[in-house]
Structure formats: structure tokens, C-alpha cells
Amino acid sequence: MSNVTLNVNGTTHTVDIDPSTRLLYVLRNDLGLRGPRFGCGLGQCGACTVIIDGVATRSCVTPTSRVKGEITTLEGLAKDGTLHPVQQAWIDEQVPQCGFCQNGQIMTAKALLDRNPNPTDAEIREGMARALCRCMTYYRIQAAVKRAAGGSSAADAKSGGKVVGS
Amino acid sequence: MTTFTNIPKRIEDALEQRSAGTSRRDFLKTSGVFVVSFGAAAVSPALPFGVVAQGEATAGPYPEPDFRELDTWIAIHENNTATFFVGKTDCGQGTGTAFRQMMSDELDIAYDDTSVIMGSTDVTPDQGGSGGSDAIQRDGWPMRRVAAEARRVLLELACKRFGLPVEDVEQLNVSDAVITLKSDPSKKLTYAELIDGKQFHVTLTGDNVNETTGTAAVKPVQELRNVGQSLERYDIPPKVDGSLTWAVDVKLPGMVHARNVRPPVVGAKLIGIDESSVKDLPGFIRVVSKGNYVAVVCEREEQAIDASRKLKVDWQKPAAAPFPTSDELYAYMRSATPMSSWDPDVVGDPEAALESAATVVEAEYDFPFQGHTAFGPAHALADPSDGQMTIYSNDMKSYGMRRGVAEFLGMPNDQVRVVWMEGPQAYGRSAADDAGFEAAFLAKEIGRPVRVQWMRDEETAWDTKGPPYTFTLRGGLDGEGNVVAFDYKAQSVDYNHVGYNEAETVLIAQLIGTRKETPSAGRATTPTDLYAIPNRRVTGKVVRLPAIWETPLRTGNLRDPNGPQVTFASESFIDELAAAAHADPIAFRLKLLTASTDDDSGFKRARSIAVIRAAADAYGWDTRVSPKPRDAETILTGRGMAYAYRSQTVVAEIAEVEVNRETGHVWVKRLVCAHDCGLVINPEALRGTIEGGMLHSLSRALHEEVRFDTERVTSVDWRSHPSLTHADTPAAIDVVLVNGDPNPDRPDLPPYGAGEAVCKPLIAAVANAIYDATGVRLRRVPFRDERVLAQLKAAGV
């Protein structure tokens, strides 16, 4: 065990851990964060995604000792009580079903839009491809990414649903 | 008004309000870790108002809330808001929001002034949790009736306060939890003033929770205001901003972490454990083992993971292989001796009709084992404090877990409680059941709160599976292309199908050896359609694999159990008959549906016809025979449809596909679903549910197959067991709510179960579209690239 210092959502924390511990367990169990979650522990699903110096990073396969930069988690996206536009788009599009994967979806989308503020449909599919969802909310996620990018009124996902008889 | 979004907090807050301000919140912060103390949830709603005995309550026991007490269901708070307590869980389809919509309408209170608490066995009445898509269809009724009864009682109290005889209730107006005198609207009383810090103390009637009722009638549909509106789901913001406390997040003082060690070969027997292999590892506490169940317990989570991997265990392989390989499965099934079979359901004389038919079509279909494969592995935290057992779990059937764990541990029911919290959903009898029992068992052994979580390989391999099927179908057409005979034979591997939270079939019980004597018969089910075919026979049989205990190929309910399998075969085959009859697939089905005019009280035939027409309209279906003439392009396109019903909900789905003839890759470019589940409570939440259900089925159609060799399941992660991704997502999904609110075509129809019906037809619709595009009929799921390509090549496409 040894002291490791981490900068998370603008606050510096020092924790006494085995420095090879994967970042995910430190964020969840030592710092009490609830955004990043365990899905596979193999870097395959995205559940544990955090943003480190602008890069969407899978904390389940990242040794804590290797982390030098500023870590942002889902809890750190909102500023001064206002949700990040990506989070707001997620609510506007009513994206989640169970919601367990949505940390990975939102953090991946945020990093994608920071890199590429106006992605094409193909770039969204490509950029989000490795963030899995078992409730299969992909269609709404893609609409929400477009909405957050300030693209068309994202309700494409919804306008398709017509109500017969009204 | 705050919407209580964080489940423990929600329970705490609501109970706090109920108890007139006695603070029972106890959030401890220890070295930055969020610790939840759960004193409040222990308070039974049956306790007299304001009496909060925290010590006693925390210590249990936890008697079951009495569904015949109005106070069990509804609390009116001093700030004129209400909390509803219901015995359901929300797997992410927005049922919690729907319950608030229905109950606030009946109670006449603004939606925003309500909250709902679900699925915690000591504070909500036992409505069974989730399952069967019956949250609205069945469980919504007692909720509406108790809310209507609460309104009636409040109006009666208002009559007294206004000095009116109860018969003159008509002289009162009620709106948003305020009652006024019609003759003098300045005279008002709020619900809070009427209840005045007390409880209702009203006894309800009903032989069981589903029949719970007071004397008030529910409102006619036309008077419901929130019902039919797309109110935003209250559970979404905390899932998006990171503030929700999930079951995986709960931390208790003294809590430790456990990981299981599974037999490396299915059916292996534990010979010995070399504890020295782990005992010097940091944080090591204990190896717990009983029978063939093994777990390692450590102080920290990563320590438990590490120790579980390093633990040296001697296992003895079983004498015989537990199962054939996944490649040999269907041949094995076809030659296996049935364990269970049922008398065929016969109409007319199918053999004679086939004999004399102008054309006979025959086909065999295969469907693999598929898993729930939750996005987050199974987990639970169990707290053995004070001689009680509290389990924090996302299991959709918390009440069943409470009973099952009590039986398993030999504890009285009222010393066990299950606190339902949100988690990754897996839709059916998932491994969440198993993890709850394991946590409770380990907590009892260790005497400290134990959190157990499965690893990814464990979840993918050992989670319960939906049963595989083989089908043999025959159909006969007369000279005019009319279907004169239909013969359906299904065979599943479903023997010893495990139920929900059964103390004798959960995985730990199997491994320990405390299993039940007689395995369940399992099921092999039959198609749901209303086609009028004069000679028809449907029959099912169940076979078994050599290993039926301690096996990862154990079957349990998976979202619309059996429906996707059966409908894949039956609705593909109807398409084969349509092609043989040179008929358009939709025209062919409509002819089969309109050939009879028999209908039931829910107008299911008429609604089946309506949804198929609605889907065809929304898609812009061009009537023609399949397959479509092929051009020379690399990408071939086509469209296919399928239809089914589940209970009273009818669904027609159309898939449009692109098939790459060089790679075999299938992209479903567009999906249309016409859906009629009767009265719609929340159209937008329903659309989300339909989209998710269709795409889950699409994942099953294109990707999912549990693979195994003769010793173990080899599908262990998202590479060896792929799932649908963003790249597979259709460019367009159109949902048509045929009976959609707010102006339902048929306000006389009650709400029916909406979700699982969607899963039935999708796989067949995709197979039919691939046939339309390529002329190649895929009769085995999943339609992975290599399999599609092989079939295209074999057919010279």
C-alpha cells in the first residue's frame, strides 16, 4: 500500500492503496463515486468510462499509478447546478431504460463531441461503437448525441411514432 | 416538490414525512465513502402514525405490510403531497412513472406532488415485483382502486368538516388535492388538512392483493388526465447525472467483498482447497466452501478478485461429459428421448389434409441457447446485523427473494427483507436471484455485511439461459394457394427449468447439493396467431442434456420466454407458405386472419388485422411476392414482416434489411412496429420500451448464441458472446401505437401487458426480409455474417 494522489472533478484526493489497483475500484470504493461502474473489467463495454485529460478512458483496466491527469466522472459534468448539454439531451430524448450503461454512453459521447462537435451519423456510430447497452437504447442515444451536437431537432427518434386516431 | 429519485433516500424521505418530521436519516460519511444506514426503511407503514421506534425498527423483524390496509398503499403528507407504496419494481420501462400517473389521476392530486416507492419487502405490499409484462395490466388495477378509495375517504371527511351529509358529496369539487364547496369555492380543505397528520385507518377487501379494493369505483378512461400523457420518467435524471444510488453502490460499515470460484469443468466435484495459496494475500479473510460452492472473502473488492483467481482448488472431472458441443446440439436434440411431452392440440385432420394437398412445404428450424447476459454482472449485498438478514438487490422479484432466502437459510420470513434498488436489467430469471442467495449465505457465515458480485465470464457463462429449440413444420396448400394444413412440432431443452428465487434451484443450492427431488417438466410452447387453418396440429416436447444440475446451461425465463423461438419458426414458415402460394406475405396473412370472424371479448382478431394494416401503411408496403428479383449490386435489400400476440397485446413488425453478398453482413436499416396493448398510460415510455424490446430481439437474431464444448461454456465475454452495438442500429424505427392515447380509438379496452409481446415477431421479420432480399431462407439463429455468407454461397447468390 502507498499514498496515491488523484485529481477528480477538480478536487485532489490522496488514498492509501496498492498502486496497481485498477482506477475503477478506487473511484467507487475509496472516493464513493457512483457514475463509473463495473460491467466487464476487460475494457470491452464502457461501463467504467471516465475522461482523463479529454480522453474517454476505461477505468477498469487502468492501473491507478498510471493516472497523472485530471479525471472527470459523470458526477463532474454538470457545472454550477446546470447539466451538461449531453446530459440534458439524454433527458430530452428519454434515453435510458435500466440506465446501467449510460455512464459509458454519456462519457463516450461527451469526449466524442469535444473532439468532433458536429459528427455525421456514421461518425456517431463509429465513435460510440464500443459502448455497449443491453437494454439496446442505441437508437435514442444516437438521437441524443445529435441533439447535444445542436443538430436537427433530435426528436427524429420520436416523431416516427405516430398515434393513430388522434 | 422534490421527486424522490434516490431509492434509499426516497424511502427515508417519504417515511420521514409520514412520521411528522422525526428525523431518521442517517447518512454517515466515513473517509469520503457514502454510507447508507437503513433505519428508516425498517419502519412498517402499519405502525401508528408518528410512532417511530428506530432501534426496534432497525433490528427487525420486518412484518409484511398488509395489503388490506389503505395506509399500506398511500400516505398523505403535511405539505399536501402523497407517496404511493407499490409492490412492483421498474426494470427501466418507466412503470414507476406509469403507477404515479394512474394513482394520481384516481386520487385527484397533481402528478408532481406524488412519489412512489417500489419493491422493498418491508414497506410495500407484495405484488410480486416485475415479470410477465403485467405491471399495468394486472397490478395497476389494485393501485387505481386504492387511490380511488383514498379519494372517496377524503371526500367523506370533507363532507363532515363542511357539515354536509355524506350523500351530498356531489356538492364538492376536488382538484389537485384540494376540496372546495361548489356553492362557495372560497371554502376549501386540502387533503393534508383533512388527514391532519393521521393515517386513513381504512380497511380494504379482496381475497388477494390483485383483488384489493375499497368501495369507490375507478374513474372512466375519459376522466383520466395524466394517463395517456407522455410525462417524463422521473427515474431518468438521476440515472443521467450520477446521483442515483444503485444496488451496486450501497456500502455498510464493516462490509467485506466476496467473489465466487466456479468449477472449471461442469459437474466437477470439489476434492480439496489449498488455502495457503491465498492466506497471505492482503485483505484475505476467509475461503467459504460447502459442497461444490466456493467463495473467497476479502476486505477490499480488488483483493477478493485477486484471491479468487489465485485460490488453488482440486476438482475431479465428472465421469461423463455434461453436454454435447454447441455445434452438435441440434442433432443431439433431434435424437434425444423426450422427458416431457403434451398431447397435440388438433383441429380437423391434418394428416389427411397434407395427403391431399396440392403443395406440401416442410422445414426445420433451430434456435440456440441464449442468455440474459446482464450488462453489469449479478450482485447483491447482504447484512446479517441484529440476527436479521437485509439484502440490497436489483432482482426484479424482491418478494420472492425474501421468501426464498428465508427458506434457504432456515430463517422466519419476517427476519428477512429485500430492499429493491436499481441495477442492470436482464429481463427475466437472471443471475440476480443467485447472487442474492450467495450474499445472504456468505453474510451468515462471515457475520459481517458481504457484497458479492459476479465477474464478466461468470455472468456470461453461468447466468440462466433461454431454452434452445428445434422445430419441424409442415404445411399444405390447395390448388388456389389456400392453407389447408399446418403441422407444428417443437422440441426444447428445458427440463429442470428453474423458477424465480427457488431455495432448491438457485445455483448455490445446486452446488451445495440441497436441490429438489423432482426437476420441473419445462415447456415447449406453440405459436400465437389467429390464422384460420382448417386442419392444424401443434405439439411440443422437452428433452434434456446429460447434466441438469450444477450446469451453466440451466434454463429460466428470458424476456417473453419461448416467444422469440416459437415465433421465429412459425412466422418464418408462414412466409415460406406465402412464397409457395406466390402470394404477398401481408396479403397472405390477412387472408388467413379474415377467413374467420370468430373474435374474443378483447377483439383480438379485429385488432390483429388492424395492426398488420397499420404496420403496412406506416412502412409503405408494396404488395408483391417474395423474393424480390435480384440485381447485380453487392448490397441486396428486402423487407419482411411477422405478427404475433401475447396475452391480449397484438403486434406486427416489419424489418427492412441490407445484405452484403460479399461478406454476409446483415444490417437492419429500418424497423416498423404497429402495437396495440389497449389503453396506453405513457406513450413515450411505451415507445422506448418497444424500441428496446425490438433491438434486444435484433441482437438475438444477429449475434447471440451461447457456445460450449463438452466441458464448459466458452461464451465468456463480449468478444466470445457478441451483442448488438451502435453500428448495428437501424437508421429509422417507426412505432405506431394503434390504440394510442390521448384519444384512444377504443377507450373500452383496458391496458394490456405491453413489453414482451414486442419480442415475439422480430426475429422472423428479419429472416423474412433476408429471404426477400436474397431468396435464401435462414432457418437457424443467429444470422452471423459467416453463416449468412455460407448460405448465400451455397445458393449461388
Ligand code: FES
Ligand atoms: S467495465 Fe470497463 S470496459 Fe467494461
Ligand code: FES
Ligand atoms: S440502459 Fe440498460 S444497459 Fe443500457
